[in-house]
Amino acid sequence: MTTVAQPVFTREGAREAKSESQFQIVMRRFRRHRLAMISLVLVTLIFILSLLAPVIAPFERDAIDISSPARPAPPGTRSADGRVHYLGIDHLGRDLYTRVLYAARVSMSIAILVVLISETFGALLGAIAGYYGGWTDTIISRVIEFMLTIPTLPLLLIISAILLRRDVILPLPDFLNRFLSALLLAPPREAQKVVVLVLVLVIFGWLGAARLMRGMALSLSKQDFVEALRAAGASDARIIFRHIVPNGLAPILVNASLALGGVIVTESALSFLGLGVQDPTPTWGNMLSTSQSYMFQHPWLPLVPGVFLVIVSIGFNFIGDGLRDALDPRLKR
């Protein structure tokens, strides 16, 4: 979005109008959405916790506490050396607080990677389709329509079932492998599996952004300023990247925020069904899945990952809603 100061004519007077940039207007509107603000605070908090996971986690990710006679054990159980398991331990004797933090890291990384890749890809494809029109548009639109008709979840399940069961090592460059395993705090082999899941989620993730951007590009490319740019000799690439994409960025931003919540839910659903990230790499989904077998005796088990999952998925949705209200120029409240 362009952050060029624009004159805003409000009844209050010109003093405020001079100093307020577009960005400030959006921020002021966003702050009014109380639920969005609360969500932003909570999601940021979980995000920071996940970043600090290796520092603040009291135990090793996969360390098994053999001193505890009961597994799973309730919150507050102490290990042999006196350290407290704040949220209890799971059926194998691993510290749940530690695992939930690492899981936050994995789930958040997957969501951010998927949304980043698919929104960029979708927006570019949509901009190209809308700008060029003709057969380029026809092909891209038909592909999108086709992908939207087929039921997503069954197909996602097939693809991840196949790809994850297949022990292929993706031909990723070494630095990327190292970056990913540092990001996820997991050994490279586990990181590879996560990459597979990211790719699977991207397959269906780009459709929304592409449709939005195509619509924007379609109307923008017929406007006079684009005509003027063409007359001035601007190249297609310059028009698309410098003028069409920035102008259509607001709805993409809203879409991305909603998509973050959606991806987190989809990823945990796949992991919950055993077709996503597998134990020992923790995610909220597979933690919930294992807790299901023990919940009748240990009811707090599903609540630990579940509360985090719900806060983040609902939080991203409220943030998206707040952004939509803030960025909508028709709303003058």
Place this chain on the structure above:
Amino acid sequence: MTNYLIRRIIQMAIVVFLAALFTYFLFNISPGGPLAGIQQQQRRLTREDLARLRAQYDLDFYWPFRFTRWLIGVPNGPIVIGGREIFSNVPVGCYLPRDQQVVIRDGERVVIPAGCDRYVYLRDIPELHPAVKSSRGILRGDFGRSTVVRAGRPVWDELMSRLPATLELMITATLLSFAFGIPIGIYSAVKQYSRFDYFFTTMSFIGSAMPTFFFGLLLILIFSVMPNLLQDQFPWLPKLPPGARVSVRPYEVASWLPRVQPGTPLDRFLHLIMPVGVLTFFYMATWSRFVRSSMLEVMRQDYVRTARAKGLTEKVVIVKHALRNALIPFVTVAVLTIPGFFSGAIITETVFAWPGMGRLYYDALTRSDWPIALAFIFITAVLTVIATLLGDILYTVVDPRIKYT
């Protein structure tokens, strides 16, 4: 309209064909399948035994031919035109593959296919694949036989035995979500920015963002686990059965109620409450938001203002002028729930061990029962395109302004 219909039907056929081909290809490249690991389990299996087993599952065909056999049941024998066999020397598969052990760089031994000792020709098919055991093809109504989940049972029978459970669940949840969602949506739109509107907009936001599996687990915690754990302090707390569709033995719901006998309507009802609750909450969120936004859209229109200006009462304006128009998009979108009646809810059925279609599909996928999974995908795809077309046609019926050419 006729031209439009013909064009749409051709497009639908192409979409279904592509979806079928794509999923078939995916299953084909996937490891596992009915014969995975059979050589490790049965050491005495000779090459001929293995070849016979492979032929039983059509695995001796090359995959494009396997696909056409699955789809329309051909090739199923020699093709004779005018007394002469055509394509008689084109191999369509490999009956006895020649395997070769190769040592790869880590010192690991892998078996890779290297050539073929006996090819399958068209004239061999009747002998290797007797008609009684072969499928006549999915387009002719033969969905083949299950390989793992219910080994040997026709897929169609298995699907039909699961369908009632899914229909019961999905139709109840969908109707309930309409019954609650539509009035809530209308009222929220009429009283926009009221306390009612804020409350239900927030609720529907939570409903659509809440992961269904966690919501399901939460309900089990509240209504099955907690009453069980607190039985000594609060024996009057009612507890619901946490899964399945009917019970096996009589059970107690609450101390002040008689024991529930398995298979009775009450038993079925108690099992239905939680899964239906989860799905209703989820769908209701979607529908109330949908109706609210389309109602708000209509309330801004000029003809609603005109109706008000004429001096009509608010009730008449809302019910006769706004609501009827607001429900136009709703009708066309509501048709899209039809495929769901067949395919069920994979996650909810898994959480509550509900013996429906979604659960069957999940079992088929995780246990590599490809015929069941393929039939499920195929039927869902067909129903989806039909529902989409039906929605578009209904659009012209309820809104005469729309015309397709």
